[in-house]
Amino acid sequence: MEPTPLIKPPVGSLPRKTALLPDNDQQLADLAVFAANYWPTQSWLTLRYTTAAAFQQQATAYHAAVASRQRIGSARPIDADELLSLDAQIDEHLYRVKNRLIDQHGKRRAPAHYAAVGIIKYRGGYIIDRERSRRAAALQQLLQGLVSEDIADGDFGTAFWQPIATRYGQLVTQLTDTNGAVARAVGQKDAMREAVEQVLSSLAKVLEDNYPDKKAYRAELRAWGFQREMY
Structure with missing residues (x-):
């Protein structure tokens, strides 16, 4: 009986190594701050192009930049949701303005007055422009048109x-x-x-070169905050 041939896995199916640095900005910022604070306790380790003190400033600035980006961006969903709600109100009640113009000028002549209240023709219908900045301007035109067309009174x-x-x-x-x-x-x-990743990669490389024993190397990585299994 012939031995079963060894089947090699197809290219690309081999398990990938866990990334040394996290893709997530917050995780990377936390790692950078931790490593920067630990570095001064390891005076034997030096890099030619930067120092522990410089990296502490770098890591702190990056951590602050990540927090600032998250804080600024957090307001966008709230504003966008409110705009969607207003869009729905506008689309729902625009027919009331059209009806007032029909009452004022008759069904055939009313469309000629739509432009005065910011209404445009679109795909066979009449709307207020849906592009946000143009819609904001059209709403101001609507307010002026309500007055000029003498339909500013009433509930709508x-x-x-x-x-x-x-x-x-x-x-x-x-x-x-x-x-x-x-x-x-x-x-x-x-x-x-980019700058923070460069320093962290350099630190990890120095650790790898100085701890040839893999178990000791992994332990040292964790001491510096490189919790690779978390990424």
Whole structure:
């Protein structure tokens, strides 16, 4: 009986090594701060291009940048949800403005007055532009049009549309400012991340070279905060 041939696993199916550095920004920032605080206790370990004191400042700044990015970004879902709610209100009640114009000018002539209240033609229907910044501007046009078309009174006149238009404009501005702030925070954070990863990788390499015994090396990694099984 011939021996069963050894079947090699296909390329790409071999188990990958656990990453030394976490992909998650918060985990990496926590690791950087821990390692930076531990380094001064290990005076034997030096790097030519940086010092323990410099890395402590670097790690602290990166940790703060990650926290800032998360704090700035946390406001976006709240603003976006409120805008969606206002969008629903606008779409639900716009027909009331159209009906007032029909009452005022008749069904055939009413569409000629839609532009005065910020309403545009779209795919065979009439809406207020759905792009957020243009919708904010159209709502201001709506308020002016309610007055010029003499339909500002009633339950769905200015009293109804003014709070919606005001809040919509505020939220669009806030969301635009927040998106800009997030983009800047991400850029700063990513630049810091590269520098922090370089130092951490260098530290791990020095540890590997100085602890050839794998068990001792892994223990030393953990002492520095490299809890690799967590990533």
